[in-house]
Amino acid sequence: MSELPTTAVTADLAEPSRRGRGTAAFVLRTLGGGLVSVGLIVVLGFFLFRVLPGDPVRTMTRDRPGNPEQLARLRAEFGLDRPLPAQFVDYLADMARGDLGTSYVYSRPVTEIILGRLGPTVLLTGTALVVSVALGLWLGSRAAWRHGSVFDRVATGTALVLWSVPTFWLGLIALMVFAVGLDLFPTGGMTSPGGVDGFVPAVLDVAHHLVLPCLTMVAVVYAQYLMVMRSSLLEEMAADYLTTARAKGLREDLVRRRHAVPNALLPTITIIFLHVGLVVAGAVTVETVFSWPGLGLLTYQALAVPDIPLLQGTLITLSVAVVLMNVLADLGYRLVDPRVRAS
Amino acid sequence: MTAAIAWRRRRLAAGRFARAYLAQPPGVVGAAVLLLVLLVALAAPLVVPPEHLSVVDATGGVLVPPSAEFPLGTDENGLSVLALTLTGTRISLLVGVAATVLSVVIGTVVGMVAAHFGGWLSAVLLRLTDFFLVLPSLVLAIVLSTVLERGVLTIIVAIGVTAWPSTARLVRAQTLTIEARPFIERAQVLGGGHLHVLGRHVLPAVLPLVLASTTLAVGSAIVAESTLSFLGLGDPTTVSWGGMLKSALDSGAITAGAWWYLLPPGLAIVVVVLGFTLVGRALEIVVNPTLQARR
Numbered sequence: 001m002s003e004l005p006t007t008a009v010t011a012d013l014a015e016p017s018r019r020g021r022g023t024a025a026f027v028l029r030t031l032g033g034g035l036v037s038v039g040l041i042v043v044l045g046f047f048l049f050r051v052l053p054g055d056p057v058r059t060m061t062r063d064r065p066g067n068p069e070q071l072a073r074l075r076a077e078f079g080l081d082r083p084l085p086a087q088f089v090d091y092l093a094d095m096a097r098g099d100l101g102t103s104y105v106y107s108r109p110v111t112e113i114i115l116g117r118l119g120p121t122v123l124l125t126g127t128a129l130v131v132s133v134a135l136g137l138w139l140g141s142r143a144a145w146r147h148g149s150v151f152d153r154v155a156t157g158t159a160l161v162l163w164s165v166p167t168f169w170l171g172l173i174a175l176m177v178f179a180v181g182l183d184l185f186p187t188g189g190m191t192s193p194g195g196v197d198g199f200v201p202a203v204l205d206v207a208h209h210l211v212l213p214c215l216t217m218v219a220v221v222y223a224q225y226l227m228v229m230r231s232s233l234l235e236e237m238a239a240d241y242l243t244t245a246r247a248k249g250l251r252e253d254l255v256r257r258r259h260a261v262p263n264a265l266l267p268t269i270t271i272i273f274l275h276v277g278l279v280v281a282g283a284v285t286v287e288t289v290f291s292w293p294g295l296g297l298l299t300y301q302a303l304a305v306p307d308i309p310l311l312q313g314t315l316i317t318l319s320v321a322v323v324l325m326n327v328l329a330d331l332g333y334r335l336v337d338p339r340v341r342a343s
Numbered sequence: 344m345t346a347a348i349a350w351r352r353r354r355l356a357a358g359r360f361a362r363a364y365l366a367q368p369p370g371v372v373g374a375a376v377l378l379l380v381l382l383v384a385l386a387a388p389l390v391v392p393p394e395h396l397s398v399v400d401a402t403g404g405v406l407v408p409p410s411a412e413f414p415l416g417t418d419e420n421g422l423s424v425l426a427l428t429l430t431g432t433r434i435s436l437l438v439g440v441a442a443t444v445l446s447v448v449i450g451t452v453v454g455m456v457a458a459h460f461g462g463w464l465s466a467v468l469l470r471l472t473d474f475f476l477v478l479p480s481l482v483l484a485i486v487l488s489t490v491l492e493r494g495v496l497t498i499i500v501a502i503g504v505t506a507w508p509s510t511a512r513l514v515r516a517q518t519l520t521i522e523a524r525p526f527i528e529r530a531q532v533l534g535g536g537h538l539h540v541l542g543r544h545v546l547p548a549v550l551p552l553v554l555a556s557t558t559l560a561v562g563s564a565i566v567a568e569s570t571l572s573f574l575g576l577g578d579p580t581t582v583s584w585g586g587m588l589k590s591a592l593d594s595g596a597i598t599a600g601a602w603w604y605l606l607p608p609g610l611a612i613v614v615v616v617l618g619f620t621l622v623g624r625a626l627e628i629v630v631n632p633t634l635q636a637r638r
Binding site for chain 2: 164187322
């Protein structure tokens with residue numbers, strides 16, 4: 001199932017002699033593709049919230065009947081009494097200035113609220129991603145190298161079961177066992193109430209709060225990296241260069257680490273970046289379960305109201321972030337893998 | 344005469360398929376599990392009378408541990424957790440299967456059209472597929488189910504509309520390899536139109552692989568459904584596993600240590616999803632012989 005980015009390959013086939021220009025064209029095309037995606041997200045953000053529901057004001061005031069004057073005032077306040085094209089122009093102009101509207105729960109600019117919540121989410125998903133990738137690649141390469149062995153079957157079996165587990169449920173169980181039952185970790189939040197003095201104790205305090213949400217995310221996410229790495233390495237294993245490496249007397253361990261794994265790694269890395277969206281989605285439920293003060297918890301809190309401008313803001317922020325990661329992965333892949341760069 | 348030959352060939356193919364499938368022990372286990380789950384879903388209304396699900400008629404105490412009367416204890420309203428879990432099977436299967444069917448139909452049409460017609464249409468469809476593939480689909484599903492009228496149909500649409508891109512990719516790649524074969528050219532020379540080629544030649548060849556990936560997709564759709572319900576986006580009037588877990592979190596069942604309220608819905612999700620995953624992987628190996636050698 002591992003698909004290489006076909007655009008990169010065709011770019012090389014088209015201009016084999018002028019490598020420099022091929023690379024420039026590739027970079028431009030990738031960036032252009034990313035820009036088109038960002039544009040689509042912006043349009044999607046507008047239409048989802050303004051066209052689909054029919055009457056956004058009714059969506060805003062769901063479950064809370066208001067009188068006609070109130071509804072009319074709300075409509076004017078959000079510019080909804082203006083024709084749709086005019087609204088779209090306003091929306092684009094605001095977006096260009098970095099204005100994502102005003103949350104009507106917090107009565108503050110959505111951009112400001114989101115920026116404040118960005119740090120915790122980056123910390124949680126970043127840590128979880130690094131740990132999952134390391135764990136998945138390591139277990140996956142070992143499983144493939146000795147495929148069919150007990151280790152392989154236990155590792156893939158465990159991964160398969162954990163992959164079937166809803167992230168939020170695993171979080172609830174971890175919360176009940178390790179935070180409430182055994183009292184080893186805090187039950188929620190990112191810092192202890194009241195705070196701690198000094199830089200090192202503060203860092204340790206955050207780390208203490210980070211353990212459970214992070215491990216919950218890792219448990220569910222690492223499985224796919226394991227599976228991808230395993231099948232990628234299995235495909236490499238029949239290759240002649242491994243026979244050559246063995247024939248020149250290299251230890252089995254070195255054949256794996258120096259020859260097979262690096263070659264299997266590159267297709268795996270693209271898939272890792274392609275699946276960043278899944279990690280982001282996992283953050284929504286994990287942050288909800290552990291009251292981790294990031295974008296996921298913000299999304300959950302905006303859902304209950306529902307706070308439409310805030311939801312629209314988080315949708316756009318999360319989607320643009322994921323698109324950005326993919327563009328970077330495409331570019332990085334091209335720089336790192338000589339097989340794609342030049343034939 | 345020719346019809347009889349065709350039937351014989353089909354019977355033989357079915358026999359071959361059944362034998363290849365039965366040679367996959369995990370797949371057989373998965374199929375047995377799913378059959379059992381299907382029976383539970385069908386029998387749930389017979390086993391659990393409606394008054395056992397009504398908060399007004401609840402007879403148990405609040406968050407009571409398992410006992411003879413309530414084998415899995417009670418929830419915060421005094422309802423039997425066992426009755427709730429059994430009833431939740433229906434919504435999970437319904438949403439999982441319906442959302443997957445929707446996403447597979449969208450994905451198959453987009454994939455086949457993109458591969459068959461080529462040109463700018465293909466370029467636009469591919470761009471759109473890549474775009475939806477990259478978007479965090481759960482976040483989009485959350486937004487969709489917030490904006491649309493709350494209910495089971497909304498959840499199905501939200502999951503189906505966000506889950507199609509991987510099917511589209513798979514179908515497109517498969518269609519391209521099939522259309523490169525000579526019999527397609529022959530059909531076109533004989534006067535077969537686009538619909539004939541796609542419907543009579545491409546679709547039957549693509550279908551087995553789509554079926555295998557469909558089975559795998561049901562599992563993720565069920566997880567997605569439980570996640571949306573857990574976030575409070577489900578239909579509040581129907582019993583679902585995700586909804587039960589939301590009530591557990593909201594009612595303080597975790598601090599109360601009410602493990603009997605947390606474990607059943609979660610384990611039910613895991614068992615069903617695992618069942619679909621095992622069947623899907625077994626089907627994939629049977630219909631895609633290159634995987635067989637690699638295993």
